[in-house]
Amino acid sequence: MADTALTAPPRSPLAQAAGRLAAATRTSGGAVRLAELPFLAQLNVRLDAKGTAAEAVGLALDLQLPLQPNTVVRAGELTVLWLGPDEWLLVGPPGSEGELESRIRTAAGDEHVSVTDVSAQRTTLLVAGPRAHDLLAHGCALDLHPRSFGSGRCAQTTLGRTQVIVVARADSRAGFWVLVRSSFAGYLTDWLLDAATEYV
Structure with a gap:
């Protein structure tokens, strides 16, 4: 019997939010840059x-x-x-x-x-730009200033009441990776976009 199962290409947890993330990046004038880095x-x-x-x-x-x-x-x-x-x-x-x-x-x-x-368990959000620290500070208790949380640092913490892993990128201008469980990715994206409105 022929295999009739259809296999769809993988879809990232934030595929539907890509346009909103790009729009927030554009309208912030470079103050914040938000994007998903899917499938790492x-x-x-x-x-x-x-x-x-x-x-x-x-x-x-x-x-x-x-x-x-x-x-x-x-x-x-x-x-x-x-x-x-x-x-x-x-x-x-x-x-x-x-x-x-x-x-x-x-x-x-x-x-x-x-x-x-655990690749399918989490997706990764890039939070960068000159106001990235300020944006994350809205919902994260860690001091993410480069003096305290510079290149080579990571932490398991909460951001907007969501468990995440925050990673400082190699260059402070490169911002942060925020690794979040796929099931909470939509919520956290909405939270970040809302928190970013003061920079838009």
Whole structure:
């Protein structure tokens, strides 16, 4: 029997909000820039930070896993976020999750490691522009000024009462990534657009 199932191309959680995000960016005169970065590969990695697997995985990814709380390590298109003493989030280009998981598992060998593809769990919002700090400050208790939360920093926190991971980009002018669960992405986008009205 022929397979009659139709497969639709993937649709990002914020596909319908793309126009509103672009409009807010235009009308703010560059004060804020809002956009979705859909489909980034995201792998949750758990392993013993002091074991041999940590070093082997780092070599396989051509970077060192961050060991300091709330820090970020970048190498090429890969970004690794420290989430806990034995937990990291590896973020890579769209579609790379399978290859990255294979590299991690091969490098770890017989060492205990947990690798979970969580790419579909979250989407990523880019919040940039000269007023990005001010915009996020409307709903985030963290001090996101570059003096306190500059390049190489990340944090699990709440923004507009939504659990997120905030990542300071490599250059303060590049703004922030805000990783949010897909089911809350629409709500958080509405909140950001509302909070951005004073800059529009």
